[in-house]
Amino acid sequence: VAFSEEGFVSAMKKNAIWVDCSTVNPSFSRKSFLMAKECGIRFMDAPVSGTKPNAENADLAFFVGAEKSVLDVVQSLLEGMGQKVMHVGEPGKGTALKMLVNSLLAQSMLMLSENILLGEKLGFSKDFLLDTLPKMSVCAPFTQAKAEMIRKNDFEVQFPLEWMHKDLHLAALTAYEEGQPLPLANSAKEIYAAAKQDGLGRKDFSAIYQFMKNGTSP
Known part of the structure; x- marks a missing residue:
């Protein structure tokens, strides 16, 4: 091109x-x-x-x-x-920083989803968890908006899940080029790949919660 x-x-x-x-x-x-x-x-x-x-x-x-x-x-x-x-x-530095940011986005969304699901098993209501966890200092600020998408079960695309998978793939390639192990991001990449395969690629990347809730995550 x-x-x-x-x-x-x-x-x-x-x-x-x-x-x-x-x-x-x-x-x-x-x-x-x-x-x-x-x-x-x-x-x-x-x-x-x-x-x-x-x-x-x-x-x-x-x-x-x-x-x-x-x-x-x-x-x-x-x-x-x-x-x-x-x-x-x-x-090259602009795309390098963007790669780091999107890797953090992808993993933060996974962590929030995983802990909401565990919290429900521990007896907390979904609404309580969505109101509480994203506002804590341990959570990335963007998760507050994503929590509302989870609450409404509305994953209208803002940033497609399939693009997040692509960006994690790029991070894995770059880590290989640089000789840097990337175990957590690579694990996240495989979960997003499975969600994409499950038909969620054109949903917002917060739909990873829906995928994990269905119990089909690896």
């Missing part, structure tokens, strides 16, 4: 800026930067943090890997879509 003879890079003007907002492997971003440079194109990775409501309200966060001079040119455009633009380093 980018570098083939029919790819868009060959159609870009010299010194144009390619802002890649997709969530991909950091090694892919670094490779894209080098290949774009050979073509006289400036590249930056700027994946976003946030889901559908954040996009609708223009309060996304951008994690930017770029030369500062390149970011300066497009920062106002990013600010039109988001409330936070974080310059985290050279090309």
Whole structure:
């Protein structure tokens, strides 16, 4: 799509800026930067943090890997879509940070789901657990919104479960490239893979609760 003879890079003007907002492997971003440079194109990775409501309200966060001079040119455009633009380093660093964030998201959602289900077995009401656990300091703040989705059994997609599985797969690939063991994220990846196989791929990733409740998790 980018570098083939029919790819868009060959159609870009010299010194144009390619802002890649997709969530991909950091090694892919670094490779894209080098290949774009050979073509006289400036590249930056700027994946976003946030889901559908954040996009609708223009309060996304951008994690930017770029030369500062390149970011300066497009920062106002990013600010039109988001409330936070974080310059985290050279090309590849934006996608690296996004990978860490999504790995934490995926695992935090799993942990909340698992403990709600255990709590119910211990005699607590589901409503009590949903009102209490996400507000504790041990829980990630985003779980409060996801708790309401669980309460209503409404998993209308904000961030698709199948995309979360893809991002965990990318984390596993990157960990392999870096020689870093990733046992917890890899376990989460397999659970999300099973949920996707169970037909929940196009639901919000909080539907992992529904999958675990059905007792089909590995």
